[in-house]
Amino acid sequence: MKCFVPSDVCPLILDIGANVGQSTKRFKAAFPWSIVHSFEPSPEVFRSLAKNTSRENGVFLWNCALGEYAGKKILFENTSSGMSSFLPLGEKGWGSIEKESAVDVTTIDDFLAANQVEQVDILKSDTQGYELEVLKGAEQAILGNRIGLIHLELIFSPMYEALPPFDQLFRHLIDRNFLLVSIYGLQYQKRLADWADALFVNKEYSAKTTKC
Helix, strand or coil: CHHHCCCCCCCEEEEECCCCCHHHHHHHHHCCCCEEEEECCCHHHHHHHHHHCCCCCCEEEECCEECCCCEEEEEEEECCHHHCECCCECCCCCCCEEEEEEEEEECHHHHHHHCCCCCEEEEEECCCCCHHHHHHCCHHHHHCCCEEEEEEEEECCCCECCCCCHHHHHHHHHCCCEEEEEEEEEEEECCEEEEEEEEEEEHHHHCCCCCC
16 A cells, blocks of 8 residues: 555545544554544444544544435444444354444535545445445545555445445446455455455555556
C-alpha cells in the first residue's frame, strides 16, 4: 500500500470500522504525517478507540457509521466487537448479539463535503459485510477519481445474513476505474475460504507514482 502513496503528499486516510484503534495505529506508524479520520459507531467501542489513540497526532474520531444513506440504523453489537454489523449474524458467524443499538449513519460524500476534503488517499473499510453500502455512499468521490486506494474486507462464507456476494463488490470497483492490487491473508473455516483483505487502486492515482 505504502508504495502507491506519492511521497510528496500528507496522506488523508478514512478508517471506517476502526473498532478499538488497531488499524488507526498501524496507519500512523506507516504514515506518521497522515491525517486519519476514524469512524466507529458503537458508543462503548468508541470509548476504547478514543483511549487507545489519545496519544496519536492528526487523528480525528467520529462516533458514527458510514453507509449508502444518512440517517439512523440498528447495529447488532456482538460479544466479539469485531463481529458487530448492520447485518444479522449468519451460520458461519461467531459470538452472539448482546444488544441492538440505534446509531448515526452518514455517507462518505456528505462527510467529504461537510469537511471540505478534496482527496482521500486511502479508504479502509472493515464493516463486516457492509462494504458495498459504504462504497455506494462514496459514489461522487469515486466517480470523480478522488479516492486513491481502497482497502477492504471480502467475505466468502455466509458469515452474515443477506451478505452481498464478493464478486458484486469486486465488479462495483472495477467498473469505477479501480484495479485489484492483491488479496491478502485468506482465512479458512473447515478448509473453505472464509474472508480476506483486498487492496484496490484507482488508475489515475496509480499513475502518480512509479514506486510500485
